[in-house]
Amino acid sequence: MIRVVLPPHLRTLARTGSEVTVTVEGPASQRSILDALEKQYPMLGGTIRDHVTRKRRPFLRFFACNEDWSFEPEETPLPELVQQGIEPFMIVGAVAGG
Numbered sequence: 001m002i003r004v005v006l007p008p009h010l011r012t013l014a015r016t017g018s019e020v021t022v023t024v025e026g027p028a029s030q031r032s033i034l035d036a037l038e039k040q041y042p043m044l045g046g047t048i049r050d051h052v053t054r055k056r057r058p059f060l061r062f063f064a065c066n067e068d069w070s071f072e073p074e075e076t077p078l079p080e081l082v083q084q085g086i087e088p089f090m091i092v093g094a095v096a097g098g
Contacts, residue, residue, distance in 0.1 A: 002028050002036070002082065002083070003085050004021070005089070006020065007091060014044055016041070020037070020041070030089075062090070063090040064079050064090070
């Protein structure tokens with residue numbers, strides 16, 4: 001069980017709370033988590049990753065264990081604390097402004 005924290009606009013779209021759980025086969029990576037998340041919440045398809053390129057949308061970032069994983073390869077296994085469901089995988093909306 002992987003814990004995923006969603007930003008407010010995605011919570012509203014998915015009609016869920018701030019945190020959801022997904023199940024992935026094998027070691028959890030950004031790709032496997034996002035695949036499971038989009039399968040469980042189809043309305044999130046295309047909101048986190050582009051439909052065609054499957055690349056991360058530019059105004060979203062991914063964090064695990066207080067580290068920015070946004071630019072790590074999608075298949076890289078996430079930290080063990082995320083794998084065990086102790087720490088969440090966080091999808092964070094960018095904050096802009098002065």
